[in-house]
Amino acid sequence: MKILKTTFYSALITFIRIASGFVASKVIAIITGPTGVALVGTFSNFITIALTFANGAINTGVIKYTADYENDIDKQKRLFGTALKITVYCSFICGVILVIFSGFWANSISSSSLYKWPIISLGLSIVFYALNTLLISILNGRKDIKTYTNVNTIGSIISLVFTIVMVYFFKIVGALYALALSQSIVFIITFFYTINSNWFSFSLFSQKFSRDEAIKLSRFSLMAIVSALLIPLSQIILRNHVASKFSLVDAGYWQGMMRISDAYLMIVTTSLSTYFLPKLSSIKTNKELRSEIIKGYKLILPVVFLMTLLIYFLRFLIIRILFTPDFIVMEKLFYWQLIGDFFKIASYILGYLMLAKAMTRLYIATEVIFTFSYVVLGYFLTDKYGLEGIVIAFGINYIICFLFIAYSFRQLLFGIGTLKEFSDGTN
Known part of the structure; x- marks a missing residue:
């Protein structure tokens, strides 16, 4: 699977996702306003945290080892059987906890009391x-890009239609239910496409729980849990800080800016997760690893730079198209947000190397340090620069x-280190 081919398919997936996300955002903004956008953003962060625990935080590990075991059916069976059991057990436990403690x-x-019943719905589904x-992680790891593209494209369209219907009839509450239930509905499509793939067999998932495979997956679980907790939690903390210091409307402006960033960067992050993670996982030599990283930078960073430049100069038009005139205050948030987006992707390219090679200590240290610094800077700079301080x-x-x-x-980038030194002893 070549990077350009993968980028093309990823671009197709992302275009559908972006279009769907923008239409959904537009509908939510028109019907619920900045306040609704802020409330939906908070619930989206919560769902990210809940889902990570529901699948045992094994997605990255499944992608890596599916790629590693490409030519070994026995290992695939142990991996898939173990991953399925972890997913079912963890999601059941997580669902019970969500339902019982929904009020908490x-x-x-x-x-807001609006979240209780959507949380119960999330727990049940x-x-x-x-x-x-x-299943999507397995498709990714197998480099089954055609099925992966079909599933994500159709899933995005279904989520969009479901969201529009729910928001139209039930306003903010409908948007929350749509977030809670849409991906569960999409499972039907994913399952249908997966079982009709030429590689699929139910026997691949019938193996007993493997302790060895579970230990391998747990290395990635720790990294995924840290990311899934810290990133959404930092956004919730900062969103609540903005809402209390300024207003919930201002929090909605910031959330709108974040949605724009997440949407256009999705074309890059989808390419990275679809191509880079399985590719870097399978590389065994230091020279090839360095070459792949440098190739990624040469291809991706110029694209990101042009995207950020274009979005900055079209920011007024983008706000009018995607939101409503009430959101025009957002334009002052673009400059520093786009600078951050550029360096975020520059960081992500090497970040995927940490994931691919299970560099647990370095990955967790990086996440903890820079999540903490983000919150501290957010508090300090909003005091100094107002709402703009959050994007600074x-x-x-x-x-x-x-x-x-x-x-x-x-050492790796300049060719004076070895691959073993960077594997953290876990690969």
């Missing part, structure tokens, strides 16, 4: 949500993060 979770993420992500914090934080990661990999 609703009060914890916001003072989260097993399908988790199974959907497991984002930009500065990712500049420093990139410099830190590049320094950590200086």
Whole structure:
């Protein structure tokens, strides 16, 4: 699977996702306003955390070892059987906890009582949500790009239609239910396409639980849990800070800016996860690894730079198209947000190397340090610069993060280190 081919298919997936996300955002913005956008953003962060625990945080590990075991059916059976059992058990436990403590979770993420029943709905359906992500991870690891593209494209369209219907009839509450239930509905499509793939067999998932495979997957679980907790949690903390210091409307402006960033960067992050993670996982030599990283930088960073430049100069038009005139205040957030986006992707390229080679200590240290610094900078800079301070914090934080990661990999990048030194002894 070549990077250009993968990027093309990833671009197709992303275009559908972006279009779907933008239409959904437009509908939510028109019907619910900035306040609704902020509330939906908070619930989206919560779902990210819940889903990570529901599938045992094994998705990255499944992608890596599916790629590693490409020519070994016995190992695939042990991996898939173990991953399925972990997913089912963890999602059941997570679902029970969500339902029983729905009131507690609703009060914890916001003072709004709107979240309780959507959280209960999420708890009752989260097993399908988790199974959907497991199957997509396997498709990714197998480099089955055609099926992967079909599943994601159709899934995005279904999610969009479901979201529009729910928001139209039930306003903010409908948007929350759509977030909670859409991916569970998409599972039906993913399952249908997967079982009709030429490689699929139910016997691949029938093996007993393998302790060895579970230990391998657990290395990635720890990294995934740290990311899934810290990144959404930092956004929830900062969103609540902005809402309390300024207003929930201002939090909605920032959330709108984040949605724009997430949407256009999806074309890059989808390519990285689809191509880079399985590719870097399978590389065994230091020379080839360095070549792949440098090729990624040469191809991806110029594209990101042009995208950020274009978005900055078209920011007023983008706001009018995607949101409503009420969101025009957002335009002052673009400059530093786009700078942060550029260095975020620069950091992600080497970040995927940490994931692919199970560099647990370095990965967790990086996540903890820069999530903490983001929150601290967010508090400090909003005091100094107002709402704009939140994106200044984002930009500065990712500049420093990139410099830190590049320094950590200086030996590999300049050809004076070995692959073993970077594997953290776990690969």
